[in-house]
Amino acid sequence: MSVLRDAELATAFDHAARSYDALVAANPGYHAHLRRSARRLGLSGGGPAPRVLDLGCGTGASTAALAAVLPGADITAVDASAGMLRRAALRPWPTPVRFVQSPVERLAAAGVHGPFDAVFAAYLLRNTADPDAVLAQAHRLLAPGGRLAVHEYALSGRAAHRAVWNAVCGGFVLPVATLLGDGALYRHLRHSVVAFDTARQLARRVERAGFERVRVLPLPGWQTGITHTVVARRPFTADGGAGTAARRAGEEAGR
Numbered sequence: 001m002s003v004l005r006d007a008e009l010a011t012a013f014d015h016a017a018r019s020y021d022a023l024v025a026a027n028p029g030y031h032a033h034l035r036r037s038a039r040r041l042g043l044s045g046g047g048p049a050p051r052v053l054d055l056g057c058g059t060g061a062s063t064a065a066l067a068a069v070l071p072g073a074d075i076t077a078v079d080a081s082a083g084m085l086r087r088a089a090l091r092p093w094p095t096p097v098r099f100v101q102s103p104v105e106r107l108a109a110a111g112v113h114g115p116f117d118a119v120f121a122a123y124l125l126r127n128t129a130d131p132d133a134v135l136a137q138a139h140r141l142l143a144p145g146g147r148l149a150v151h152e153y154a155l156s157g158r159a160a161h162r163a164v165w166n167a168v169c170g171g172f173v174l175p176v177a178t179l180l181g182d183g184a185l186y187r188h189l190r191h192s193v194v195a196f197d198t199a200r201q202l203a204r205r206v207e208r209a210g211f212e213r214v215r216v217l218p219l220p221g222w223q224t225g226i227t228h229t230v231v232a233r234r235p236f237t238a239d240g241g242a243g244t245a246a247r248r249a250g251e252e253a254g255r
């Protein structure tokens, strides 16, 4: 299996950055699904501007979803790939976004400290060598009561959904990506999804990292049974958490 990690993966994303936005635009529902997952953070109920961390922001598609759903949010967006971040910086942003080039495993060294009201990770976790460590760090960076949304290709575990995934990759994504010179990255995409957690396993992983109220929420269209949002909350501690934006927003807002 051709799964890429760390520097090798960042280099592959550097190269793919120029065609990334065109490829995801051909994926029906890509941006709408990101906005739906951003709403599922449950922070869109008013109150002070939330502090939001976008892990693995890429060319800024997930960051744009957060900015659209949470106008005025104070967003920090992190990615390891300089090429992807260059594209993100070229977008028009309604409010300034702090972009940081760093592996998500080394946020403190990059000056990203928190606390945040929400952490969003879209198509990131599956790419990391140690997803448990990334979730533990997200937990540490969140304020008590802060929200997590992991938006990910995490299959249902049913053979039919895996077959759709393999058909879409084999029939469209890989031929196009190979023509563009990005075959290795998109073979990684195909295999990393098959090798990664099912949606339920991902939810259990999030729970093991110390989160509560973990829920697996589906996404529609061809991605039914293929892409899910796992939402969760960092528990309030006995003496903390009063007044965070996450708490004020109410439990079910935006779902």
Ligand SMILES: C[S@@+](CC[C@H](N)C(=O)[O-])C[C@H]1O[C@@H](n2cnc3c(N)ncnc32)[C@H](O)[C@@H]1O
Binding pocket: 006, 009, 010, 013, 034, 055, 056, 057, 058, 059, 060, 061, 062, 063, 078, 079, 080, 081, 084, 102, 103, 104, 105, 121, 122, 123, 124, 127, 128, 129
């Ligand atoms: C599939 S893209 C998703 C980009 C964006 N979140 C979106 O929704 O379109 C995954 C991104 O995660 C980044 N990434 C992967 N592993 C990373 C790591 N360990 N640290 C930081 N960024 C990483 C890649 O560089 C890439 O830009």
